[in-house]
Structure formats: structure tokens, C-alpha cells
Amino acid sequence: MEKDTMILTRKIQLLIDSDDKEVIKAAKDQLYSWQRICFRAANLIMSHHFIQQQVKDFFYLTEEIKLKLADQKKDEKGILKSSRPNTTYRLLSNHFKGQIPTNILSNLNHSLISHFNNEKAAYWKGEKSLSNYKKNLPLPFGSEVITRFDTTPDNKNFSFKLFQIPFRTYLGKDRSDKKALLNKIKSGTLRLHTSKLYIDQGKVFLLAAIGLEKEQHILDTSVIAEASLSIEHPVTVKIGSYELSIGNKEEFLHRRLAIRAAIERVKKGTPFNRGGHGKKRKRKSLEEYQDLEKRYVDYKLHVYSRKLIDLCVKYHAATLILVNQQQKEEIAKEDPFLLQNWSYFSLKDKINYKAEKAGIQVIIE
Numbered sequence: 001m002e003k004d005t006m007i008l009t010r011k012i013q014l015l016i017d018s019d020d021k022e023v024i025k026a027a028k029d030q031l032y033s034w035q036r037i038c039f040r041a042a043n044l045i046m047s048h049h050f051i052q053q054q055v056k057d058f059f060y061l062t063e064e065i066k067l068k069l070a071d072q073k074k075d076e077k078g079i080l081k082s083s084r085p086n087t088t089y090r091l092l093s094n095h096f097k098g099q100i101p102t103n104i105l106s107n108l109n110h111s112l113i114s115h116f117n118n119e120k121a122a123y124w125k126g127e128k129s130l131s132n133y134k135k136n137l138p139l140p141f142g143s144e145v146i147t148r149f150d151t152t153p154d155n156k157n158f159s160f161k162l163f164q165i166p167f168r169t170y171l172g173k174d175r176s177d178k179k180a181l182l183n184k185i186k187s188g189t190l191r192l193h194t195s196k197l198y199i200d201q202g203k204v205f206l207l208a209a210i211g212l213e214k215e216q217h218i219l220d221t222s223v224i225a226e227a228s229l230s231i232e233h234p235v236t237v238k239i240g241s242y243e244l245s246i247g248n249k250e251e252f253l254h255r256r257l258a259i260r261a262a263i264e265r266v267k268k269g270t271p272f273n274r275g276g277h278g279k280k281r282k283r284k285s286l287e288e289y290q291d292l293e294k295r296y297v298d299y300k301l302h303v304y305s306r307k308l309i310d311l312c313v314k315y316h317a318a319t320l321i322l323v324n325q326q327q328k329e330e331i332a333k334e335d336p337f338l339l340q341n342w343s344y345f346s347l348k349d350k351i352n353y354k355a356e357k358a359g360i361q362v363i364i365e
Contacts, residue, residue: 006356007193008212010178014197014204017159017166027165031199034139037100038108042133044095045088045112050130052087053120085113101163107140107194138196138207149186158182162197169206181210215358219318227308227351228323231342234304239315246307252300253342259293297343305350309358320355321363322348 016024092105115131122128141162149160152168159168171179184190196207225239234247266286312320328344348364355362 004214005211006214008181008210008353010176010181010208010210011198012178012182012206012208013170013172014167014206015170016204017168028199028202028204030165031139031197031204034100034104035137035199036135037096038104038137038139039133039135041092041096041105041108042112042137044091045109046116046131046133048088048091049113049116050123085109088113101141101145103141103145103163104139107142111140111194136198136200138198140194140196142194143192146192151186158186167204167206181208185210212357214356217313217358218316219313219359220316221318223315223317224319224321225312225315225317226321226323229325229328229344229347234300234347235308237308237311239311239317242315244311246304247300256293256297259289259296263289263293297346301343301347301350305347305354308351309354309360312355312360313358317360319361319363320351321365322351323365325364 016027018024018027089106089109092109093102096105119128119131123130145163147161149158151157152159157169157171159166161167169182181190185192191211193209193211195209198205198207223239225237227238228236230236231253232249233245234252236245237243263286266289270283270286308320311317325344325348352362
């Protein structure tokens with residue numbers, strides 16, 4: 001049975017909710033300490049499960065050695081003292097107990113085992129190498145450890161406690177749906193699933209995983225929509241005899257190249273800008289133009305993907321095929337102009353997300 005909910009992830013900046021510099025420093029030091037432990041723990045989990053899976057290839061062991069990966073209590077031929085997921089959890093507990101909340105270790109263990117099981121077929125075929133995790137690994141946690149979730153006195157942000165560390169959100173000029181989603185979580189309309197804390201260059205972010213109900217539409221499995229992504233027209237869609245081009249080269253690419261040209265002009269003048277705070281003030285105008293390009297592209301891709309999915313819903317198409325998409329992505333990787341200026345991957349991701357929300361199956365050729 002198909003699930004009627006989907007998981008939506010939003011990146012939200014967090015601040016330590018305190019005016020005391022010592023409290024803020026202590027909280028960040030604690031987070032960095034947990035991050036280092038997660039980095040070590042993640043590599044331990046993957047290494048141990050890989051070895052467990054490969055133990056049958058250790059042909060040089062004696063015949064008396066039992067080689068069944070099962071709990072010895074449940075299977076007499078088993079070589080494990082507990083279930084496979086529990087082996088690495090106990091390993092982490094022995095190594096890091098008291099140094100990090102067990103909720104983080106438990107969720108880390110669960111997510112990595114799930115990832116390992118999904119990828120293991122590719123490992124055996126030699127198509128993928130074992131994942132190697134870096135020191136900036138996000139910290140996973142269950143929603144049950146969030147307490148005192150409420151709006152701030154100015155009604156612009158939200159405050160809560162996570163592992164007894166006080167946080168508040170920093171939404172700024174929120175042009176997205178983050179505030180609306182957080183309000184629904186506060187009222188209980190939406191539910192927060194296993195989420196993550198991410199630390200990047202001294203800033204703390206919440207990668208909030210939110211359970212969202214799929215839209216209910218009347219779709220016909222016999223109706224198939226075919227979409228082609230290209231430079232001349234960002235999206236060309238065909239449903240039966242109906243065909244439409246969404247957007248055009250002049251609207252998207254030329255405008256983006258104009259912004260790029262402006263960025264290059266500003267970049268040349270940056271060394272002659274007035275300083276005062278290191279390079280921050282000198283680069284201010286350059287960063288504003290770069291942000292302008294990013295916002296323009298993101299907005300346009302949202303418009304194109306939204307219109308495509310709306311057409312699929314209008315004509316009751318239950319399946320959407322992205323025609324020759326894999327081939328186009330390979331060509332784009334080899335062409336510097338396409339790779340830098342045509343956002344195939346971002347547009348595809350936005351189409352996938354909106355299609356899943358509408359209950360439409362996406363097939364990539």
C-alpha cells in the first residue's frame with residue numbers, strides 16, 4: 001500500500017537562546033564534541049557491518065566456525081550475541097556512553113544500517129565503495145527530545161530545548177514556508193520526524209524532517225505525461241495530443257547570463273571598494289549579486305516545475321516520464337557552459353518533490 005505521507009526537509013538556522021557568552025560557548029563546544037563522536041561512530045558502524053556481511057568470504061577459517069549472521073539465542077548456528085542492528089549499537093554504547101546522548105547514537109545507528117542495506121548490493125558488485133563519513137556529519141535525533149517548543153515573544157521565531165540546550169530559530173526575511181510549517185508543528189497539525197543538527201562554519205542549522213500529507217487528486221494510470229528538459233525551452237511537456245513549452249531561453253538563460261556578467265564587473269571592482277571590516281565590506285556588493293542570481297534561478301525553477309505538475313494534475317496523468325534525462329545529464333557534465341548555466345539537477349529535484357506531493361510517479365529515462 002502506498003504511503004499517503006511524504007517527508008519534507010527544511011534547513012533552518014538556529015541560535016543559542018541566551019545572552020550569556022559563556023553559555024553560548026559551552027553549548028557550541030558541546031555540539032562540536034558530539035559531532036566528532038558521530039564522525040567516529042559512523043565509520044565504526046559501516047566498517048563493522050561490512051565485515052559482518054563479508055565474513056562468509058573468510059574461507060581460511062576452520063570448518064568448526066559458525067558463519068550465520070544471527071542472534072545465537074534465536075538460532076543455534078548464529079555467531080552474534082544479539083541482533084545485527086544491536087551489535088553496532090552496543091559497540092557505540094561501550095565506546096561513547098556518557099559522552100553523547102544515546103538518542104543520537106540510536107538514530108545514527110538506525111539510519112546508517114538502513115543506508116547500508118540499501119547500498120550493499122552495489123558494494124558487492126563493485127559499483128560503489130563503502131561510505132566514508134567526514135567530521136561535519138549532522139547529528140540525528142528523535143523528535144521526542146525536543147521540549148518547550150513555542151513562539152518567541154516577538155512572534156517572529158520559535159524557541160525550544162534540545163538535550164537541555166536552549167535554541168531559537170532565526171528565520172530572517174522568510175520567503176518560504178518555514179514559519180507556516182513550524183506553526184503547524186506547534187499546533188500539532190504536522191509532526192516532526194527524526195531530524196538532524198548541522199554545524200557549518202560556527203553556525204548551527206536544524207535539518208527539520210516534517211511529515212506532510214500528499215495532495216489528493218484524481219489521477220488515471222493510463223494517462224502518461226512526457227517531459228523534456230532543454231536549454232531552448234526549460235520544460236516541454238506532452239500529454240496525449242496536448243503539447244506545451246514552459247519557459248524559453250531568453251526568459252531564463254539570457255537573464256541569468258546578464259546577472260553573471262554583472263557579477264564579473266563587480267568582482268573586478270571589489271579590490272577598490274572601501275574596506276573597514278576586512279574583506280566583508282569589500283565583498284558586500286559582490287555577494288548581493290551572487291544572492292540575486294541564486295534567488296532568480298531558484299524562483300524560476302519553482303515556477304517551471306509547479307506549472308508542469310499542475311498540467312499533469314489537470315489532465316489526470318498518474319505517471320510523468322523525463323525523456324532522455326540521464327543522457328542529457330551526462331552531456332551537461334562534459335560541457336562547462338551547460339554545467340554552469342543550466343540547472344538540470346535542481347529542476348529535476350523540484351519536479352520530483354512536487355510530483356511526489358501530488359501522488360504522481362516520476363520515471364527518469
